[in-house]
Amino acid sequence: MASSRDSETDVAVVGGGPAGLTAAIALAAAGVATCVIAPRARPDNRTTALLMGSVTALATLRVWERCAADAAALRTMRIVDATARLLRAPEVAFSSAEIGCDAFGYNIENRHLAVALAARAAELAALARIDDTVQEIEVTEDRATLRLAGGGHVRARLVIGADGRNSRCREAAGISLTSRRYPQTALTFNLGHARPHHDASTEFHTESGPFTLVPLPAAPGRAHRSSLVCVLDPADAARLQAFDDAALGDEIERRAHSILGKVTVEPGRGVFPLEIATARTFARDRIALIGEAAHVIPPIGAQGLNLGIRDGATISEVVVAAHRAGDDVGAADVTAGYDRLRRADVTSRTIAVDLLNRSLLTDFLPVQGLRGLGLYLVDQVGPLRRAVMREGIAPTAATPRLMRGETL
Ligand SMILES: Cc1cc2nc3c(=O)[nH]c(=O)nc-3n(C[C@H](O)[C@H](O)[C@H](O)COP(=O)(O)OP(=O)(O)OC[C@H]3O[C@@H](n4cnc5c(N)ncnc54)[C@H](O)[C@@H]3O)c2cc1C
Numbered sequence: 001m002a003s004s005r006d007s008e009t010d011v012a013v014v015g016g017g018p019a020g021l022t023a024a025i026a027l028a029a030a031g032v033a034t035c036v037i038a039p040r041a042r043p044d045n046r047t048t049a050l051l052m053g054s055v056t057a058l059a060t061l062r063v064w065e066r067c068a069a070d071a072a073a074l075r076t077m078r079i080v081d082a083t084a085r086l087l088r089a090p091e092v093a094f095s096s097a098e099i100g101c102d103a104f105g106y107n108i109e110n111r112h113l114a115v116a117l118a119a120r121a122a123e124l125a126a127l128a129r130i131d132d133t134v135q136e137i138e139v140t141e142d143r144a145t146l147r148l149a150g151g152g153h154v155r156a157r158l159v160i161g162a163d164g165r166n167s168r169c170r171e172a173a174g175i176s177l178t179s180r181r182y183p184q185t186a187l188t189f190n191l192g193h194a195r196p197h198h199d200a201s202t203e204f205h206t207e208s209g210p211f212t213l214v215p216l217p218a219a220p221g222r223a224h225r226s227s228l229v230c231v232l233d234p235a236d237a238a239r240l241q242a243f244d245d246a247a248l249g250d251e252i253e254r255r256a257h258s259i260l261g262k263v264t265v266e267p268g269r270g271v272f273p274l275e276i277a278t279a280r281t282f283a284r285d286r287i288a289l290i291g292e293a294a295h296v297i298p299p300i301g302a303q304g305l306n307l308g309i310r311d312g313a314t315i316s317e318v319v320v321a322a323h324r325a326g327d328d329v330g331a332a333d334v335t336a337g338y339d340r341l342r343r344a345d346v347t348s349r350t351i352a353v354d355l356l357n358r359s360l361l362t363d364f365l366p367v368q369g370l371r372g373l374g375l376y377l378v379d380q381v382g383p384l385r386r387a388v389m390r391e392g393i394a395p396t397a398a399t400p401r402l403m404r405g406e407t408l
Contacts (some may be wrong), residue, residue: 005152
């Protein structure tokens with residue numbers, strides 16, 4: 001039975017995280033009637049390193065201008081083998097100037113990005129927002145019907161599942177995952193430090209995983225700041241998590257080899273068990289998955305949300321094209337096209353991150369040797385080095401129009 005809360009739209013985006021809002025803004029800015037359904041977000045102290053392609057997409061969508069001042073440029077990326085193993089990799093440092101770029105990307109606290117996305121979304125007449133949770137999705141031949149927890153339904157030609165790693169949309173589409181848990185936990189928080197970061201991120205490779213410091217902008221009373229993602233054995237993570245701020249600051253300074261001087265821990269620690277998961281298909285029966293609903297990868301090499309933004313840019317591009325042609329935006333050829341366009345990018349990044357992570361955990365000497373050799377070659381061979389840097393910020397397998405600075 002229809003209720004006063006029933007509505008009809010071209011596209012329903014389930015989930016109001018950064019991937020979902022990026023897709024919704026791109027669609028609505030191009031005139032596609034779009035509805036975002038999500039409960040209002042809780043504050044998040046995490047930060048995200050956005051690579052240049054993502055920054056270009058957000059700038060094209062007029063989101064970046066609202067949060068650029070809250071982001072810190074990443075101009076140097078350093079990888080340091082801090083393991084005590086027999087075969088160690090050489091230290092490698094990449095500079096964005098080597099490939100003619102001002103920066104590889106920018107690091108931003110998620111809360112600033114969320115505010116910027118919400119403000120841009122609120123400006124768009126074609127974008128409706130429902131603060132609710134989707135409980136059930138029923139798909140028929142010509143549309144999907146979403147039942148909301150607060151009562152009422154939304155009917156749409158296409159559902160974009162941007163509802164995170166425990167995606168109800170994925171479940172409704174009957175799409176399974178290949179997934180694995182790692183014996184690792186990421187401890188995250190932001191910190192002040194005595195010495196400047198000089199726009200450089202440093203990833204120390206340790207036996208338990210990467211320990212990554214990424215620049216943040218200054219804040220009142222703190223001239224020098226960075227974010228930290230510290231991947232640890234779960235018992236070590238629990239031990240550090242129990243430290244008070246002063247003891248944790250001393251421990252982090254020690255593990256960072258004092259490169260940033262004395263460390264002061266900011267409030268708001270996060271603990272994330274590491275896992276990797278990929279949906280077997282990214283779309284089926286009028287439901288297309290983006291962001292962590294489609295793939296979860298460990299926080300190594302800043303890939304997760306950058307992939308999610310590429311998903312959002314790609315699904316919006318194929319849907320806008322179908323809409324302009326007067327076609328059904330949820331038709332099987334549209335969703336199959338999206339799946340095809342995303343497969344190589346997601347698969348290659350997932351494999352690379354998985355291999356790198358497992359090469360750190362293993363005690364198997366040949367694998368450690370290969371990791372060291374790989375980094376040595378990247379460091380020494382100029383064309384390979386520049387190709388790796390370019391591929392890192394703008395993947396050849398996936399450059400949707402928004403990432404080239406073109407509006408839809
Ligand atoms: C420690 C750590 C560090 C990271 N660092 C980086 C980095 O530097 N660079 C990078 O690119 N990535 C990074 N990532 C990955 C990045 O954080 C994620 O890829 C990103 O947050 C996922 O965004 P999303 O929009 O897909 O999902 P989420 O942010 O999880 O959003 C899901 C949304 O769906 C909503 N939702 C869920 N169920 C329903 C429902 N039934 N109905 C309605 N709404 C629903 C939720 O309320 C939420 O709004 C990091 C991850 C971790 C854990």
